[in-house]
């Protein structure tokens with residue numbers, strides 16, 4: 261139970277930081293943090309809540325199928341299966357999903373290509389890419405309304421213990437070994453997206 265309480269507080273702190281950035285517009289976004297490996301258990305945000313507020317009902321514990329453990333009054337995030345896919349396919353400890361204007365516009369501009377590449381950008385080092393000619397590729401998948409379909413396409417893009425995937429005209433999901441790394445990746449992506457949009461305005 262101590263582990264759950266510690267992870268709860270860790271995720272609540274991340275949620276507060278992302279809320280300050282206004283990254284939970286219109287109750288969008290969901291966050292998860294792993295609590296146990298075998299069997300898999302993780303805390304995930306309750307669905308449809310105002311994630312800018314800190315309450316005792318912000319998170320609930322779910323199993324590897326995204327089903328609530330003990331808690332029967334709260335509904336897990338509608339996108340819990342995406343978090344399940346991350347924890348099943350990687351050693352990640354935390355996964356974060358937010359909707360921002362920049363990540364939505366980038367996903368639409370580059371959606372037909374199915375990806376966006378970043379090269380020659382200092383911030384790609386956040387992903388561990390330190391070589392001078394390194395390329396960060398962020399996949400962009402279709403925003404299927406059917407969550408199992410969305411999850412299948414999403415999990416086909418997962419190939420490492422840290423990563424980021426854009427869902428077209430929806431948002432981004434990132435994951436990393438812990439909440440610090442996941443938040444770092446989320447911020448790096450947002451920087452890169454805002455840079456790309458600003459650059460495109462200058463080129464016009």
Ligand SMILES: CSCCC(=O)C(=O)COP(=O)(O)O
Nearest residue numbers: 286288289290307308337338
């Ligand atoms: C109003 S946002 C639409 C659902 C969504 O994309 C999202 O991120 C939040 O859903 P949740 O069930 O996690 O609250």
Ligand SMILES: [Zn+2]
Nearest residue numbers: 288289430431
């Ligand atoms: Zn979403």
